[in-house]
Amino acid sequence: MEVIFDIALLLSEGGFVRQVEFGSKLGENSEIRMVCRNLIGQKLSEVSSMVFRPEAGEVQWLERRFSYISFQVFYGICLLLRQESVREKLMEAVLDQSPNVIQLYAQDGTIQFFNKASKHLLGISLKESVEGQNLLDIFHVDPNYSAILTVLRNLSNVHHRYDRYKSTTGKDLMTVTEGYPVFREDGSILGAVSVEQDMNAVKSQISELKQIEEILTRHMTERFAVSKEVHYTFDDLIGSSGALQNTIQLAKRMAERDINILIQGETGSGKEIFAQSIHQYSSRRREKFIAVNCAAFPESLIESMLFGTVKGAFTGSSDQIGLIEAANHGTLFLDEVNSMSSAMQAKLLRVLQEHTLQRIGSTKYIPVDVRVISSTNEDAYVMSQNGKMRQDLFFRLASVIIEIPPLRNRLEDLPELVHFFIDNYPQYAGMPIRKITPGFWQRLREHQWPGNVRELFHILGYAMSLSKDGTLDESDFPYYFLRHAKKDSVLQQHPQPLVTEVPNKNEKGLTELVNEYEKSILWETYQACGKNVTKAAAKLHLSRQNFQYHLRKFGIKEEKE
Structure with missing residues (x-):
């Protein structure tokens, strides 16, 4: 049940406080209760700690801000104070910051809140209040098609509802709407929320998302690729079985040759331990070891992550070194390389063939000298035959294949x-x-x-x-x-x-x-x-x-x- 007042002050005709009542849990605060009771017998206008702002209908008191109303009663005046809802105002501010058109409705379709984007879309002054009006008073829409009325009627979500309609201000609108019912704790319907987007909002968000993408691209290197102190060597591989020892001996021999190596093994078999060990055993041991989890890359970011970007390549882009370039003269470990798309495989192949790369948006070729150790948890040769991996890339990556025996063997x-x-x-x-x-x-x-x-x-x-x-x-x-x-x-x-x-x-x-x-x-x-x-x-x-x-x-x- 909604609280009508937090504190009620009953005043005499002369303005003296006769009685104090509490309408909410605010009265459970012993300090506030004591201050309020000390008011009894005082003339309210002479309480210096209480500052009234009649033009705003507010009073500041007890380091809080209250809205107030007063009315005549048969023995004097009743003053009702209601504490400002900080949470409500913060939530309202968040909704106003959103570029999306967000609207809140009661269960009968009356408007409870329009954020600033809603009023801007409709051509309504920000100072104008629409709360309390019915949805059909603002929009000329078919009640049977309206997203919000559909939500309230069916008590279920509406997704991607396209609509073209007019507002009462005469604006032609084309929007895509998401609608959601809101229920009380007892399961009864409280109201509904709609989130609408028009073409201008979509364009604005695309621009912002590109800037966010660039920021993530710049910082995601720490998550998806690690230039780190290499901790593992062949001595960390545990097991005296002939199968494991034969694999270790092959890896040691190949580590000394400056060729690309493909490590093949099931999940959990120790592919990165082998990769680090090979790097440690090679002539590049004093250079960087960059490990890249190819499966963790979003497809939209993988190219800029690997190749880098130049300022102006796309909205919000900056000069950023790629992971291949970062591994120059050292070792690049491409974990789960088979998860790369065919298009990305082709771009990687060109780098391996030409020993050069171009940052996105640049015409400049950058020479790279990098040893590539890749890994896969599937049979790479089979994948090269069935199209999951390009054959030409397979030949470039797999100068030699080191197959880690599974534990069951x-x-x-x-x-x-x-x-x-x-x-x-x-x-x-x-x-x-x-x-x-x-x-x-x-x-x-x-x-x-x-x-x-x-x-x-x-x-x-x-x-x-x-x-x-x-x-x-x-x-x-x-x-x-x-x-x-x-x-x-x-x-x-x-x-x-x-x-x-x-x-x-x-x-x-x-x-x-x-x-x-x-x-x-x-x-x-x-x-x-x-x-x-x-x-x-x-x-x-x-x-x-x-x-x-x-x-x-x-x-x-x-x-x-």
């Missing part, structure tokens, strides 16, 4: 990865992890790991948070993870010891601990399979050649089959 790296996470992120667990149950290892080996190492670390963080008594058990996994685990596993057929101890890392080094664990898994599986290399390799999801490599690595003599 190198499950022998699980112990190293698990112990690395436990040792480096102890804050996830309530107490140090000392034991890992066979069921825990079994679930890890059964999972397909579509999110690769990133998913593994997420699962480990979750499990450590739920762990009790320093033990990781399969009950600590999230439900969705358990739901998708395989039913069959090597460990179900050949049970491991009841509990795997996690020795104190200060007693033995991580590599030594992992090697011991890996050796025990290999030896027990090899024995369980009757020392048959082919069967044992299959049980551990390894190739025969890889299994033999591990036998030699741990000095286990291979029995002839």
Whole structure:
């Protein structure tokens, strides 16, 4: 219910305050209540702290501003004070600043508020009040087509309603309107809001949006591209599996050659770690490494972000260096390069072919010497064949392809990865992890790991948070993870010891601990399979050649089959 007054002062015929009443929560303020009660017996005109402005119908008092009305009662005068609504005036000011035509209506179609843009559109003086008039008193429109009347009739939104009509001031209007009903807390209709745009408003907004676009273009580099200290090297890649080590060796050899490299790997497999490692291992290690997330670029901004702009290229543009130019003499990492449009791929191809670029709006060619490392989470060759990536761009980017093996193809790296996470992120667990149950290892080996190492670390963080008594058990996994685990596993057929101890890392080094664990898994599986290399390799999801490599690595003599 709307409050009619905040403070009521009952005065005698002589102007003395006889009584004070409160009509709102303002009276709950003990300080205000005391000041008001001290007025009783005083002549209101002699209260110096109360300044009346009759021409505006306002009074300033208690460091507040009130509107007021007074009327005669049988025993004197009643003065009703209503505190100025700061929130309402601020909201009105915001609406007046909008270039859109914003209008507020009550449920019966009477006008509650027109912002300045509305009055300007209609040719109405800003001083003229239209509140209280009906919509049909202002607009010559078909009631069955009117956006606002449709909203109030159907109690639902109206989108992009085109209308051509006349105002009562004689102006021909063409607008596109959005209309929205407004409901009370009990679900009853309170009124409706309309937001209209005409051609002049649209043109004005396009100009402003271009200026905003230029500002964002200038500053979005920090979000979408990072020139940073490179933190990762090949030493940060965890895993002793043949698959991973072969990939690392290939990457090291290619890093020393100044050629473009395409890294191919599933989400979460470590593509940026490889990219940074290659840069660190190359002759350009002392130059900039610029990482660009191509998938994060809005299509409308990608060209100016990569190539830069000159002042006057478009409204609001300025001289701005592009990301390719920023990486000059260093390494440009194009993450998820396959997300680029075909048109953008063609422009990138020209830079790679000519080793020059033009900023947008410039006729000047700028030479660039940049090594491009790109990445994709799909098969780049297949994409080059089905049109998702230009073939000529594929040939330029993929002087060599480094394919990162997914975690499911190198499950022998699980112990190293698990112990690395436990040792480096102890804050996830309530107490140090000392034991890992066979069921825990079994679930890890059964999972397909579509999110690769990133998913593994997420699962480990979750499990450590739920762990009790320093033990990781399969009950600590999230439900969705358990739901998708395989039913069959090597460990179900050949049970491991009841509990795997996690020795104190200060007693033995991580590599030594992992090697011991890996050796025990290999030896027990090899024995369980009757020392048959082919069967044992299959049980551990390894190739025969890889299994033999591990036998030699741990000095286990291979029995002839």
